[in-house]
Amino acid sequence: MKMNTDSVAEFLREVSLIQRLPSSSLSKIAELLQVEHYVKGEFVIHKGESKGVYFILQGEAEVFVNSDDDIRHEFILKRYDYFGIGVPTSEQQEDVAALSKLTCLVLPSEHCCLLQPKQKTFPPIETILHLDPIEADLFQGITLPSAPMNDMSSRMFGGQFLGHKDEKGFERQEVFMPSVPAPETLLSMEELRERRIIDPRLPKSYRNKVGAAKHVPWPIEIRFCDPSITTNQIKTPPRVRYWLRAKGKLTDDQTLHRCVVAYAIDLVLIGVIANPHRQRGLTMNTLTVNHTMWFHRDVKADDWILFVIESPFAFGARGLVYSQMFNQNRELVVSLVQEGLVRAASTPQTTIKAKY
Template sequence: MDMEEVIEFLDNVPLLQTLPRSSLLKIAEHVNAKRFEKGDYVVREGGAGDGIFFIWEGEAEVTDSVNRRIDSRSEYQLKRFDYFGNARLSPSQPADIIALSKLTCLILAQEYCELLKPKSIWNADRCEGTALIEKILHLKPLNDNIFQGITVPEAPRYGRIFGGQIMGQALAAATKTVDCLKLVHSLHAYFLLVGDVDLPIMYEVYQVRDGKSFATRKVDAIQKGNVIFSLLASFQKEEKGFEHQDAIMPTVPEPETLLLLEELRQRYIIDPRFPIANRNKAALFDYIPWPMDIKICEPKDRTTDQTKGPSIFRYWFKSKGKLSDDPALHMCVVAYASDMMLTSVSTIPHKKKGLTITQTSLDHSMWFHRQFRADEWILYSMTSPTAINARGLCIGQMFNRKGELIVSLIQEGLIRRPTIPKTIRSTSSKL
């Protein structure tokens, strides 16, 4: 059997769909094929356990000492992608399994059944020392198509769930229902309602299409019975084809020469060239760092909201800490990061002293061109070609350090200023 064929098969077994890619690849290395003729006992009730069986081809039926013939009940008919057997917790086989036709099974021996119990959806082994962003994007599988996410205490929260968190978690949920040989190449999302940081988020995945090369998934994020976010994502198996790149990476300082965002913030607070009122506000603000290292390239005076300028914003970013090797995780991390400060680019031409602008993401589209690691520096270049009707359009490109375009994206955000001027309420009594 071809290894790629085995991996694709195992990824369609419901028992294995939410496993980390690393676990699935290890299982593919350790399974052995065994063939049976029609009428053969695949396993015998009470017999010693061989491990877990996955039906590759053919059909089988389940019988036991109480119900010797239950083949009229369809739920006891086993076919391709079904599984049965026992692990170490069950030392003997609970029932007879008889081949109804020529049957081929892939068998995972008991000694490897620990692979079925990973530490997280992204990594089979690691738990301690996991990067914060990987914890943020961890989901709890509730069944084949429903996952639960939370806002971990260390995650940025400003009175609501950060949009990038919902997008990254929704993409993670979609990814866990797709063959691991297929990676996301595009997504389109709508932010519908504000998310509550104190409540879990349920992600319901709809398996729209599964083809040989492409798969499509729709994901709804739900809180209090309401859909707060909706995502449509398309996945593709890697294949060779035409290649070109006209996009040119902007000339910016190398990340090693720049300050981290947290360092820049500290310098801003004590810099007398900035208004003291703004510095006091920043000093007193309950600042929660992003789970990413960020180094701003342009504009250099980004730390002040007093000065308007061209709608250009560029920064380097990477995850804080090393990530697991699953390529799908790195794409979810970049989906999270893609919403960081993007809508604000459309407000730069309108900044002035005393002006308050509220902003929120409305819709978001991404195209993933090349594989990358999100724990290595990525340049995020953003512009806003237009703003109208209280909506700002923002366009982004992400490049690796070799200058290769890895992601393109577009977002429209709601940008508003107060329509009623603030007035000072009188403290005098009306009596």
């Protein structure tokens, strides 16, 4: 028996095992799942006899652990839980029986390879970003969970993420995308770096420093609309405009695209606060205090997005940045505000030694 593929896909998006996979895998899995029904007390699988991976759609199941002396009731599985051969925990070691009327979606064992993340084929940005999925309750289409982001090895930060279920409503846009050169006509960061190394208008010491520095390519491609020809110790206006996009082709998961945008904006954003205050010999320390983003429309992070940044205010070691992002259809897709600490780096105090 088959179910509507869209309904199955919507269910799978709530399963933690599936949330780590690209959307292309989710679609394939949704097409391959088979519906199985069980009555209360009926065994779903016996130890070592699973024919695939079972996702609980409705009802509850109970896991029994066989020992030498007896059979123990270990724990209960509910909607969105999964079990069977093919999940990342080797072979099936327990019996599972229906605790109530039970409906499972079964992925046959020959297709369980779809459950493995294909990280080797991910664009560079997807090897950096990873979002831990959490359970969230919906209230009139809005959910307010808290979720951490990892860099595949260690947790980086936690934040509050407000979600809104898609719905029809009023539409207007009073803010307009500025007139800027097309991204294809602008220089890449790598090309700008090469030009800086040979630009006679820049101090030789600075050019040598840029040339000697180890160049680590970013997973984000950036093209400045008004590239600066000064060093980072010269005052510049508190505004920047540039195009950005992720290198490589991303999956069509909108969550991933929004994570990429959130990651990309911190590469330049807070430094705009410091631009008017730069001077020769001055080193600044910057730190984000508060950061809020509003995603107005779906965003494609692997397509060019215009990032318009302006810092209207700085006082008492703190500064504010406003920013807007536009797609190539000139639609406003993201708005954001960031507050940051910007301080002159303290110089080590000279220790005065007593003379004896």
